[in-house]
Amino acid sequence: MTEPVAGARKVVLPPHRVRAQRPLGTRAREWTRENLFPSPAQAVVTLLALAFATAIVALAVYLVLAAEWRVITVNRWLLFAGGFPQDQEWRLWVSVALVFPLIGAAFGLWASLGRRDLLFMALAAGFLFFLARHGDAGWASTVWVAGSLALFFAGYLVCRLVPREPGRARSIATWTAGGALALALPAVLAVLMAAGGARTNEFSGFMMNLILAPVGIAGGLLLAIPLAVGRASSLRAVSWTCTAYIELIRGAPLIGWLFVALFILEDVIAGDLIVRTMVVLAVFTSAYIAEYIRGGLQALPHGQTEAAQAVGLGRTRTLQLVVLPQALRISIPPIVGQAISLWKDTALISAILPLRELVGNSKAAIAQPEFIENRIEVYVFAAVLFWIVAFVMSRVSQRMERSLGIGER
Amino acid sequence: MGNEAASAAAPEIIVTEGVEKWFGDFQALDDVTMSVKEHEIVVVLGPSGSGKSTFIRCLNRLEEHDAGRIVIDGIELNDDVRNLNAIRSEVGMVFQQFNLFPHLSVLNNITLGPRKVRRQPKREAEEQAMQLLERVGIPEQAEKFPAQLSGGQQQRVAIARSLAMQPKIMLFDEPTSALDPEMIKEVLDVMQELAESGMTMVVVTHEMGFARGVADRVMFFDEGALVEQGTPNHFFDNPREERTKLFLSQIL
Numbered sequence: 001m002t003e004p005v006a007g008a009r010k011v012v013l014p015p016h017r018v019r020a021q022r023p024l025g026t027r028a029r030e031w032t033r034e035n036l037f038p039s040p041a042q043a044v045v046t047l048l049a050l051a052f053a054t055a056i057v058a059l060a061v062y063l064v065l066a067a068e069w070r071v072i073t074v075n076r077w078l079l080f081a082g083g084f085p086q087d088q089e090w091r092l093w094v095s096v097a098l099v100f101p102l103i104g105a106a107f108g109l110w111a112s113l114g115r116r117d118l119l120f121m122a123l124a125a126g127f128l129f130f131l132a133r134h135g136d137a138g139w140a141s142t143v144w145v146a147g148s149l150a151l152f153f154a155g156y157l158v159c160r161l162v163p164r165e166p167g168r169a170r171s172i173a174t175w176t177a178g179g180a181l182a183l184a185l186p187a188v189l190a191v192l193m194a195a196g197g198a199r200t201n202e203f204s205g206f207m208m209n210l211i212l213a214p215v216g217i218a219g220g221l222l223l224a225i226p227l228a229v230g231r232a233s234s235l236r237a238v239s240w241t242c243t244a245y246i247e248l249i250r251g252a253p254l255i256g257w258l259f260v261a262l263f264i265l266e267d268v269i270a271g272d273l274i275v276r277t278m279v280v281l282a283v284f285t286s287a288y289i290a291e292y293i294r295g296g297l298q299a300l301p302h303g304q305t306e307a308a309q310a311v312g313l314g315r316t317r318t319l320q321l322v323v324l325p326q327a328l329r330i331s332i333p334p335i336v337g338q339a340i341s342l343w344k345d346t347a348l349i350s351a352i353l354p355l356r357e358l359v360g361n362s363k364a365a366i367a368q369p370e371f372i373e374n375r376i377e378v379y380v381f382a383a384v385l386f387w388i389v390a391f392v393m394s395r396v397s398q399r400m401e402r403s404l405g406i407g408e409r
Numbered sequence: 410m411g412n413e414a415a416s417a418a419a420p421e422i423i424v425t426e427g428v429e430k431w432f433g434d435f436q437a438l439d440d441v442t443m444s445v446k447e448h449e450i451v452v453v454l455g456p457s458g459s460g461k462s463t464f465i466r467c468l469n470r471l472e473e474h475d476a477g478r479i480v481i482d483g484i485e486l487n488d489d490v491r492n493l494n495a496i497r498s499e500v501g502m503v504f505q506q507f508n509l510f511p512h513l514s515v516l517n518n519i520t521l522g523p524r525k526v527r528r529q530p531k532r533e534a535e536e537q538a539m540q541l542l543e544r545v546g547i548p549e550q551a552e553k554f555p556a557q558l559s560g561g562q563q564q565r566v567a568i569a570r571s572l573a574m575q576p577k578i579m580l581f582d583e584p585t586s587a588l589d590p591e592m593i594k595e596v597l598d599v600m601q602e603l604a605e606s607g608m609t610m611v612v613v614t615h616e617m618g619f620a621r622g623v624a625d626r627v628m629f630f631d632e633g634a635l636v637e638q639g640t641p642n643h644f645f646d647n648p649r650e651e652r653t654k655l656f657l658s659q660i661l
Contacts, residue, residue, distance in 0.1 A: 165552070306471050307508035307567075311522035312498035312574060321521065325512050 063380060071374035072381050075365040077134035079381070082361045083204040091198065092207065093144030095188045096128070100148040101155035102184055105177045108159025110403050120392075125149055185214050200274040206385060208357040212274075212281060213343045219282025220342075221335070224289035228327075229319065231290065232297055242290070249287035254345050257284050258352040274355060285342050292334040296327030336397035340390045347386065358382050419447040422578060422609055423468065428477035430463055430633075437463045438474070439633040445611060447577075450604045452620040452641075453613045455630035456656060461613045464630065465580045468611065469500040482577060498526055501571030505583040507563045509555035509570070515542070516551045519570045527574070534573070541569035545599050561592030565599055572603075579603065581612040617660065621645060629653050 037043045072079070081092060107113055113121075125145070132141035162173040189211070192198050203211065230242035249257070261273065261280040300323060308318040350360030362378045365371060371378075423445040430438035437460045445451050455461040466472040467479060470486050470493055479486040481496050510518050519538035523529040529537075542548040545565040547558075555563055564584055571579060581600065585593045597619050604610055604623050614620065620627055620641055627644040629637045629652075637650045648654050 301506070301508075303504055303506050303508035304510065307502075307504060307510070309471065309497060310469060310500075310502040310504075311570065312494060312526040313522065314494065317525055321525065322510055326510075329512065 059380075062376070067377050067380075068374055069377060071365060071371040071377050075361075075368075075371070075378075076131055078365055079205050079358060079361050079378075080131055080134075081203075081205045081207045082356060082364065083202050084198055084207070085202055088198050089141065090144070091192050093132070093141055093148070094191050097144055097148040097151060098187055098191060099184055101151035102177070102180055104152035104155030105159045106181065108156040109162060109174060109177055111399050112160075113156060121149075121152070185218055200272050203274060204356040205361040206358045208274075208349075208355065209343070209346045209386075210389075212278060212346050212349070212357070213339075215278045216281030216285050216342050216346075217339045219278065220285025220289050220338075223282060223286035224293055225324070225328075227286060227290035228293035228297060229324075231294055246287045246290055249284060250291075254284055255348060255352055258349065262353055273353060277349065277353060277355065281342065281346075285338060288338045289331075289335055292331040292338065293327055295334070296329075296331035297323065299330050300326055332400055333397060336393060336400075340393050343390055343393065344386060347382075358385065419449070421445065422447045422482050423611070424478075424480045425468075426478045428464070428467060428474045428479060430460070430467060430472060430474050437633050438467070441477070441633075441635050443628065443635055443638070445578075445609060447609055448607045450610045450623055450625045451612070451628060452624040452626075453611065453628045453630060454615075454620065454656070456659075459630040460633040461630040462582050463633075465582055465611055465613055468578075468580055469497055469502055471502075498522075498574050499576050500578045500580060501574060501576035502580045503564070503567050503571055503582065503584045505586050507555070507560070507567045507587070509563055509567055511555050513554075514551070515547075515553055515555065515558070515566050518555065518566060519573045522570070522574045538569070538573060541572050542566075544572075544602075545569050546595070559592060560588045561595045564588065564592075564596045568596075568599055568603070578609045578611070581610065581614065583613050583615070585614065585616055615660075617645075629656065631656070 036046045081089075084092065107117070111117075128145045128148075129142060132145045159173065159177065162170055164170070192203075192211075193200070227242050227246060230238045231246065233239045233242075257280045258277070261276040266276070304322055304326065305318055308322040313321065346357055347359045349355050349357050350363070356364065359382060362382045365378050366375050421444040423443075425444070426442050428438055428441040429436065439460075441460075441464060453461045453465065463472055467474045467486075468481065474486075482499060484492050484496055486492065486496060509515075510521070513521065516535060516538055519541060520529075520531070520534040523534040523537065524531060539548060539551065542551055545568055547562055547565055550558060550562060550566070555566065558566065568579075568584075584600070585596050588596065593616070597616060600610070600612070600619070601623050612619070612624075622641075624641050626638060627641050628635055629644065629648075629650075631652045637644070637648060637653045644653070645657065648657060
């Protein structure tokens with residue numbers, strides 16, 4: 001027991017039992033007053049929150065009770081890949097079948113499938129089956145989706161057999177899977193376009209977002225590494241050039257750079273608009289990622305470089321083997337943030353350029369006289385698709401941070 | 410201690426003449442002239458800020474000296490990059506903060522230099538690394554990452570990493586200063602074993618027991634200058650200089 005401090009007044013506890021005995025109405029009024037309206041400022045916050053909640057509930061009620069989802073079921077293929085040549089549709093499904101086992105392998109090697117992941121896969125599978133049965137499509141598409149799912153689990157199960165402890169087997173498996181993941185994007189583009197496939201101006205809808213964002217992120221990352229290293233260079237000419245590039249690109253909004261793709265770049269890069277857009281997205285992203293990597297470089301203790309030099313490693317090897325692996329690891333969270341940001345920014349493309357990604361095709365869907373009343377349904381559907389992919393990216397990033405032990409070693 | 414007889418006849422492997430180092434207006438090293446013979450164990454003492462760390466960092470050019478000459482095993486340290494790389498692979502260095510590579514396993518920390526600089530085959534490098542881990546007493550930690558080891562274990566890995574390059578000289582920059590007291594001994598034991606094996610060592614430390622028991626010679630730095638040097642017995646029992654006496658009176 002603690003001794004009462006001399007001279008301290010005895011604290012009178014609130015008469016809890018007395019309060020509890022009063023009528024419910026009084027108690028509810030008191031609670032509301034104390035918790036929701038204790039001061040004018042907090043009353044305003046409470047009312048705003050109430051208005052926001054009301055709007056959300058109203059939207060939810062509309063979506064559940066009043067919305068007509070036929071606009072989605074009829075236009076699902078338009079929204080996903082509107083202008084893609086019909087006889088080449090199999091190329092899209094082959095791409096899915098190419099990517100799915102890799103995702104499964106990544107799960108098997110670096111994570112494990114939890115209940116939430118399985119639920120999510122079930123939803124994705126449901127969406128793909130729904131998509132595969134569009135309009136007058138045959139059963140081939142459905143078979144491709146089923147095959148892709150089987151490949152996903154096959155990739156997962158095979159990679160589960162790889163031991164978790166570092167060793168020869170594991171390093172072979174991780175290098176193979178890493179290499180395959182790095183090659184997935186070019187492979188998908190090849191499958192879509194090679195040997196009489198689709199032309200780039202036939203890309204449209206959600207698949208365009210799904211291609212443009214990864215190209216922008218991967219290209220941006222590749223450009224960003226030399227930029228970040230160059231900015232930290234002791235050669236003035238190099239560091240100033242990199243700094244100027246970074247500040248110029250970051251100084252203007254993406255919309256501005258999309259206009260550059262439309263008007264200015266045409267004289268520099270002949271070829272179609274979508275390629276120019278890819279270049280602009282990669283260049284835009286690279287400036288931001290370069291700054292994150294520079295942050296990672298600066299966060300490394302100087303002792304790392306010194307230790308590498310003391311072992312006899314030259315500048316290039318020190319950078320390649322000691323500094324960059326650590327700097328990149330530190331900058332993974334902000335780089336994923338930038339990736340999510342670029343993913344959502346691809347929704348701007350149809351607003352500026354005569355390209356039709358998901359938002360562009362959504363407009364096309366509601367331009368049909370039949371569905372002119374269904375704007376909300378279409379845009380909510382598009383928003384949910386964007387959200388799902390962004391959410392997946394953020395979850396993957398969290399897992400990567402945990403398994404790479406960022407902040408621990 | 411045991412090498413005294415041998416070192417009397419041994420050639421000088423480190424020679425410095427009139428070395429100066431400035432950080433802006435601050436003179437960190439003032440006319441340092443000294444030499445170290447092969448197989449000799451030299452302990453460098455001095456109050457903090459006396460330039461002793463700067464001095465041994467100049468010996469493998471982690472700091473560039475501004476004036477004077479430094480010759481390591483017959484090669485002069487200058488702007489020639491080839492000289493620099495030749496010297497760095499002959500001179501091992503152990504840091505106060507260990508500076509292990511946190512993204513690599515213990516084994517890969519040790520094999521990185523031999524494989525990338527000496528182009529040793531992987532298996533050979535790993536066999537050598539395991540022998541070195543045996544020597545520093547922690548072969549069972551080979552697959553772990555540095556963050557999973559105690560400070561003393563990390564420093565022993567750092568010593569093994571330096572030894573993997575088969576250096577002729579080992580520099581130690583306050584190797585036990587960042588360690589918890591109970592781990593100091595395990596690192597000093599490894600260093601003593603290394604000294605007995607005939608390695609040439611220059612050690613900056615505050616461990617007076619090590620200086621007395623293992624050193625062939627003690628050097629005392631103050632305000633960037635080499636003030637006094639001699640055998641441990643001379644240095645601890647009969648110092649000549651006032652500044653040395655003052656320093657010893659503060660620490661003993």
